Amino acid sequence: MESASDSRLQAGSASLGQGTREPGPLARQERLAYAILLPVLGTIFVVVTYPLLFAVDQSLRATRGGDFVGLRNYTTALENPLLYEALAATGIYAGIVLPAEILGGLGLALLVHRTVRSARIRMAVYVLATLPIVIPPVAVGVIARLIYAPGYGVLNHLLMLAGLVQAEIPWLSRRETAMLAVASVDVWQWTPFVYLVCFAGLQTVPRESIDAAQVDGATRWTLFSRIELPYLRPLLLLVLFWRLADVLRVFDHIFILTGGGPGATTQLLSVYLYRVAFKFFDTGEAAALAVLVMLAMSLLYAAATRLLPLERD
Amino acid sequence: MRRRRPAQLWHLVAVPVLGAVGLVYAFPLYWLLVTALKGEGELYRITPSLYPLEPTLDAFSSVLVTRGFLGLLENSILVCGATVVIALTIGFTVAYPITRLKVSRRLRLGVLNWALSLRFLPPVAVVVPYFAIVRGLGLYDHPLALILIYTVFNLPFAIWMLKGFLAEIPSEIEEAAFVDGASRWMAFCRVLLPLAAPGILASGVIIFAFAWSEFLFALILTASPRAQTFPVGVQGLVTQFQIIWNDMAAAGALAIAVPLGLMVLARRYVLAGLTFGVIRGQ
Numbered sequence: 001m002e003s004a005s006d007s008r009l010q011a012g013s014a015s016l017g018q019g020t021r022e023p024g025p026l027a028r029q030e031r032l033a034y035a036i037l038l039p040v041l042g043t044i045f046v047v048v049t050y051p052l053l054f055a056v057d058q059s060l061r062a063t064r065g066g067d068f069v070g071l072r073n074y075t076t077a078l079e080n081p082l083l084y085e086a087l088a089a090t091g092i093y094a095g096i097v098l099p100a101e102i103l104g105g106l107g108l109a110l111l112v113h114r115t116v117r118s119a120r121i122r123m124a125v126y127v128l129a130t131l132p133i134v135i136p137p138v139a140v141g142v143i144a145r146l147i148y149a150p151g152y153g154v155l156n157h158l159l160m161l162a163g164l165v166q167a168e169i170p171w172l173s174r175r176e177t178a179m180l181a182v183a184s185v186d187v188w189q190w191t192p193f194v195y196l197v198c199f200a201g202l203q204t205v206p207r208e209s210i211d212a213a214q215v216d217g218a219t220r221w222t223l224f225s226r227i228e229l230p231y232l233r234p235l236l237l238l239v240l241f242w243r244l245a246d247v248l249r250v251f252d253h254i255f256i257l258t259g260g261g262p263g264a265t266t267q268l269l270s271v272y273l274y275r276v277a278f279k280f281f282d283t284g285e286a287a288a289l290a291v292l293v294m295l296a297m298s299l300l301y302a303a304a305t306r307l308l309p310l311e312r313d
Numbered sequence: 314m315r316r317r318r319p320a321q322l323w324h325l326v327a328v329p330v331l332g333a334v335g336l337v338y339a340f341p342l343y344w345l346l347v348t349a350l351k352g353e354g355e356l357y358r359i360t361p362s363l364y365p366l367e368p369t370l371d372a373f374s375s376v377l378v379t380r381g382f383l384g385l386l387e388n389s390i391l392v393c394g395a396t397v398v399i400a401l402t403i404g405f406t407v408a409y410p411i412t413r414l415k416v417s418r419r420l421r422l423g424v425l426n427w428a429l430s431l432r433f434l435p436p437v438a439v440v441v442p443y444f445a446i447v448r449g450l451g452l453y454d455h456p457l458a459l460i461l462i463y464t465v466f467n468l469p470f471a472i473w474m475l476k477g478f479l480a481e482i483p484s485e486i487e488e489a490a491f492v493d494g495a496s497r498w499m500a501f502c503r504v505l506l507p508l509a510a511p512g513i514l515a516s517g518v519i520i521f522a523f524a525w526s527e528f529l530f531a532l533i534l535t536a537s538p539r540a541q542t543f544p545v546g547v548q549g550l551v552t553q554f555q556i557i558w559n560d561m562a563a564a565g566a567l568a569i570a571v572p573l574g575l576m577v578l579a580r581r582y583v584l585a586g587l588t589f590g591v592i593r594g595q
Binding site: 029030032033034036037040041044047048050051052054055058108111112114115116127128130131132134135136137138139141142143144145146147149152154157188245248249251252255256259269270273274277278283286287289290291293294297298300301304305 | 323324326327330331334337338341342344345348356360361363403406407409410411414415416417420424426427429430431432433434435436437438439440441442443444445446461465468497519522523525526528529532533544547548551552556558561562564565566568569572573575576580583
């Protein structure tokens with residue numbers, strides 16, 4: 001009994017270690033895998049794909065009446081100047097939020113990595129940094145309202161208390177400050193996520209390479225740019241794609257904080273699409289926009305999978 | 314000596330910077346709580362007080378009882394709980410074969426990448442067809458519609474997190490059970506499932522928190538307290554003509570308290586799962 005179990009184990013670990021293919025049991029396991037996977041994945045595939053096809057169909061039909069109109073919804077969608085305002089707003093938002101979060105998260109990770117030695121404090125910071133990720137964006141929008149709103153908003157009162165401003169600043173109804181207010185919410189919520197990824201990445205840098213570099217008299221900067229940054233690069237790229245996908249879907253806190261205003265200043269692509277679909281009820285145009293957004297996302301995803309070492313085993 | 318100076322600079326910067334960051338995170342949460350604890354009379358002072366002069370739980374009872382948010386809380390718990398169970402079950406059926414069976418690398422990577430691609434599905438784009446489909450199925454303003462959609466959108470997390478946790482359990486343990494005469498199903502139930510329990514717990518908490526936070530689908534696919542979730546209720550307090558600050562803050566605080574409480578309770582297990590396996594907790 002014992003020797004039998006030993007040989008089975010050895011056979012198992014050998015085939016795991018070197019990938020030597022015993023045709024019999026291996027093929028059986030792969031068959032079992034397909035038998036389990038196919039029904040599940042098939043169902044998910046249908047559930048996911050059907051709405052996409054449905055959207056394509058919607059985008060080719062008139063909103064009222066449902067007649068086939070070819071690409072007319074697409075031309076209407078693309079001729080609407082509000083679309084380009086929305087794209088510009090999305091670009092500005094991404095331009096503020098992504099660098100702020102990545103530089104902030106990376107900077108904080110380096111700071112804690114370099115200065116905090118106590119394992120307990122490191123762990124505490126780590127736990128705290130996970131918390132913003134699970135706070136509902138709607139609730140973060142509520143907090144931002146309590147800070148920026150005219151009247152009750154506490155930021156104005158703190159600034160006046162400090163003697164920095166004389167009168168209330170209407171944060172949410174001025175173009176520049178409204179965008180900053182909306183972006184600040186994103187930075188508040190997501191910088192800790194970047195911190196987590198960067199901090200974890202820094203822990204994987206082998207101690208020996210750092211020591212060797214220090215013996216060679218490397219400065220802190222070369223230490224970072226030559227040794228730590230290469231380790232972090234794939235993670236930073238992953239975070240960048242991750243957050244870029246999020247910027248294209250950001251909706252909740254803008255809806256709560258400004259509703260896209262003033263004017264269309266903070267009307268990002270997702271908020272714009274929502275308005276076309278559910279305020280103007282122009283389903284055809286909204287579906288056309290939806291199809292275009294999905295195409296853009298597929299391109300982003302394709303780029304992400306090309307550039308990212310997603311699975312390294 | 315020359316090499317030490319920059320190190321001291323880091324230390325010099327560390328305390329004020331980390332202190333400021335701590336303040337930037339603590340103060341907004343403090344202000345939310347303070348506002349929630351204020352009575353109605355305190356809301357309309359010309360200069361709002363930085364602490365509640367007469368702390369009261371009135372706003373919480375007003376939100377939960379008078380405004381009927383207890384019902385929304387029930388809806389949210391039902392929807393999120395069902396999403397967790399279904400997403401984890403499906404997640405297991407996908408993660409098990411690609412981690413515990415000897416399958417080709419191509420199959421494993423194909424499944425994982427496909428799951429990841431689901432995560433790039435933009436909700437605001439699919440909500441347009443979903444709205445029409447859900448109405449067509451008669452599921453408009455019904456929790457079932459949200460459960461189905463939340464399950465789909467949380468599957469990538471479920472699959473990736475479970476894959477991470479399952480891959481860490483040595484295959485020798487299961488093989489030992491086979492040698493003792495256990496069937497694959499018995500080994501799964503008696504050996505693998507208990508070992509994977511912490512990972513399942515972590516994945517469950519995270520999926521619950523994500524489903525709890527979801528707002529867009531809930532906003533569009535529900536219309537009445539019969540199916541509305543908690544965040545939709547919170548939003549209702551925000552866009553009113555005149556905002557009742559303490560009620561809004563109390564609702565916001567409750568919306569935060571639920572996922573935060575879960576995270577703190579399950580923090581040991583959650584850490585590894587949260588970043589999609591990018592980070593392995595210690």
